[in-house]
Amino acid sequence: xxxxxxxxxxxxxxxxxxxxxxxxxxxxxxxxxxxxxxxxxxxxxxxxxxxxxxxxxxxxxxxxxxxxxxxxxxxxxxxxxxxxxxxxxxxxxxxxxxxxxxxxxxxxxxxxxxxxxxxxxxxxxxxxxxxxxxx
Amino acid sequence: xxxxxxxxxxxxxxxxxxxxxxxxxxxxxxxxxxxxxxxxxxxxxxxxxxxxxxxxxxxxxxxxxxxxxxxxxxxxxxxxxxxxxxxxxxxxxxxxxxxxxxxxxxxxxxxxxxxxxxxxxxxxxxxxxxxxxxxxxxxxxxxxxxxxxxxxxxxxxxxxxxxxxxxxxxxxxxxxxxxxxxxxxxxxxxxxxxxxxxxxxxxxxxxxxxxxxxxxxxxxxxxxx
Numbered sequence: 001x002x003x004x005x006x007x008x009x010x011x012x013x014x015x016x017x018x019x020x021x022x023x024x025x026x027x028x029x030x031x032x033x034x035x036x037x038x039x040x041x042x043x044x045x046x047x048x049x050x051x052x053x054x055x056x057x058x059x060x061x062x063x064x065x066x067x068x069x070x071x072x073x074x075x076x077x078x079x080x081x082x083x084x085x086x087x088x089x090x091x092x093x094x095x096x097x098x099x100x101x102x103x104x105x106x107x108x109x110x111x112x113x114x115x116x117x118x119x120x121x122x123x124x125x126x127x128x129x130x131x132x133x134x135x
Numbered sequence: 136x137x138x139x140x141x142x143x144x145x146x147x148x149x150x151x152x153x154x155x156x157x158x159x160x161x162x163x164x165x166x167x168x169x170x171x172x173x174x175x176x177x178x179x180x181x182x183x184x185x186x187x188x189x190x191x192x193x194x195x196x197x198x199x200x201x202x203x204x205x206x207x208x209x210x211x212x213x214x215x216x217x218x219x220x221x222x223x224x225x226x227x228x229x230x231x232x233x234x235x236x237x238x239x240x241x242x243x244x245x246x247x248x249x250x251x252x253x254x255x256x257x258x259x260x261x262x263x264x265x266x267x268x269x270x271x272x273x274x275x276x277x278x279x280x281x282x283x284x285x286x287x288x289x290x291x292x293x294x295x296x297x298x299x300x301x302x303x304x305x306x307x308x309x310x311x312x313x314x315x316x317x318x319x320x321x322x323x324x325x326x327x328x329x330x331x332x333x334x335x336x337x338x339x340x341x342x343x344x345x346x347x348x349x350x351x352x353x354x355x356x357x358x359x360x
Contacts, residue, residue: 025168028239028256047221049241049254051169079243081251083169084206106251108220108241135239 018124019063024051024083024104032133042117043131044076044109051081054103056123063103065122070107072115076130077108109133163187164203167253172244173203174255176306188306191258192225192234193298195348196307199231202244204252215252218243224259234259234307262298262305262348269294280354286320286335287359294331298348311347319358 020037027033033050034043044050054063070078081104088098107117109132117128164173165187174188176198192198204212217232219225220241226233232242237260244253269277269284270293277284277292286292298305310326319339323332331345335358344353 025254028258031239031256045239047224047238047240048256049168049220049243049251051251051254079245079249079251081169082171082206082246084171106243106254108243110221 018058019054019056019121019126021128022053022055024053025049031135040127041129041131042107043133044107046109046111046132046134048109050107051104052107053083054105054119054121062101063121063123065120066103066105067120068105069118070115070130071118072113073110075111075113075115075132076117077110078117079106079108081106165189165255167244167255169253171204171206172253173205174200176200188255188257190304190306191260191300192232193305193307193309193348194234194237194259194261196298196305196309197231197233198307201230204244206252213246215244215246218245225257232257237261260300260305262350263301264299265345265347265350265352266297266299267294267345267352267354268297283355283357285357285359286333288335288338290335292333294333296329296331296345296347298350309347311345314344315341317341320356
């Protein structure tokens with residue numbers, strides 16, 4: 001029964017996902033900072049910071065109202081990040097240049113282990129596994 | 136024809152010099168992972184006014200760094216502070232970072248409400264040797280300290296100490312214990328510049344020993360009348 005309820009909860013989390021996550025930084029030499037969208041896993045080395053950008057699945061726009069929490073900040077801490085908006089040139093039909101805002105959060109590996117990251121936006125929510133490895 | 140060629144050479148030289156200056160300026164800073172901040176530090180090895188964070192920080196050493204946040208041109212950047220991802224590796228106090236333990240830590244640039252605007256990864260490692268570089272007070276070079284340093288009585292010299300991990304240059308400043316086995320030489324340590332100031336006090340020979348970052352090295356000085 002417990003498993004069924006847990007399965008429903010997980011399914012509910014996954015079904016309401018309306019965005020995708022993308023790496024926004026690279027790891028230092030010999031260290032890890034990796035995002036596997038298929039496995040919904042973020043892997044970082046301890047001591048490493050990893051910026052992750054959130055984009056709406058249907059329009060490549062920023063995720064609105066992005067909020068990310070770690071179940072165990074002692075393993076993987078999550079902080080909101082800021083990336084300056086990008087001005088994109090547009091044609092006459094689009095009314096000229098547009099400003100593309102970017103939603104980002106930063107995962108910081110603290111101690112080896114695994115924990116869950118709960119990602120919530122105005123358009124959905126999802127759950128990723130954060131794995132902190134050494135090195 | 137020769138004049139035209141000369142002008143062409145002149146243009147090429149000016150272009151080369153301009154490119155060199157641009158590259159020299161760019162090489163003084165290191166960019167953060169999000170390319171929104173520049174990190175630089177006072178030059179700890181002489182010869183320039185600032186340098187990028189382009190080498191590991193020596194274990195036990197400190198470094199004062201300057202961070203310039205460049206988000207856009209429509210406002211000033213917000214005030215920021217520094218925080219280490221792993222305080223067992225990297226100590227942070229204001230603008231000063233300290234090599235607290237061997238390893239790697241991200242250095243986070245955060246706004247007062249905890250938003251990360253950029254970060255930079257810094258390695259910390261132990262020094263295995265000190266490279267000693269002697270110069271006159273005016274900066275002109277003196278012979279390597281593998282030979283006996285010869286000074287006239289009353290003359291002064293500056294010995295810069297640069298930490299290395301084997302062949303790898305390390306960044307950071309540190310205190311040092313400097314001892315001299317003879318009254319022929321006075322030696323004063325200047326921790327803010329990683330330098331030892333020598334004064335030839337009286338004719339004679341002396342051995343100067345420098346201990347810093349857990350490494351000890353010594354050199355010979357001969358003072359002539």
